[in-house]
Amino acid sequence: MVYVVLILSAVFVGGGVVLMVRGGGLSGLSGIYECGLEQLVVKGSYFSLRFFLLSLLFLLMDLEVGLLVMAPFVVGWSCGGVIKFMVVLWLFLLALLYEWWAGGVDWSL
Template identity: 45%
Template sequence: MFPILWFTLICVALTSILFIVGQILPTHNIDIEKSSPYECGFDPINSSRLPFSFRFFLIALLFLLFDLEIALLLPLPFSTVIASPDNSSYPLILFMIILSLGLYYEWVNGGLDWANN
């Protein structure tokens, strides 16, 4: 128990010290160039506060979801070698059914349409 307690105390103390030093040391001089939305030397043509497309956000989230699905399915051939194929295939089938139902739901509700008609 004592090693865990010491580790926790050291982590809390180190985090607190770094937070306090980070608040005290930096100078807070606001430069007009650094506070502008573009730092590359030219004036912005349009407003930098354009509304963000929710459709793009939804497509990006779906891409990340199915990208993570591939990352979770890659170790499957190795797991069938280590464990019996029967034990490792049931969670895979359940995972694929849940993802397929989610994809079907998004497809039916029009979440995968790239452009509005």
């Protein structure tokens, strides 16, 4: 079964390479695409690092909440399980407090 997957993967990759070489390669990807004239002045796109860090923090906290909901079912309610659960909660709280202290949780964008 593994050999069949490897052979099919090699056939698809090889076919893609052959079609790319016959079709002219990647030269068609560098042109404009149905959007009119080319820009005369190339402007760099502005990317807010502050917004990126805030959204990354939101995603991490969302993931942590999802893990915390299932944690009691995974570790059980034994003494060791509750201690592990509390250690993880304290680590999450300390990480949040550090982010707040470092200025990463400033809601004014």
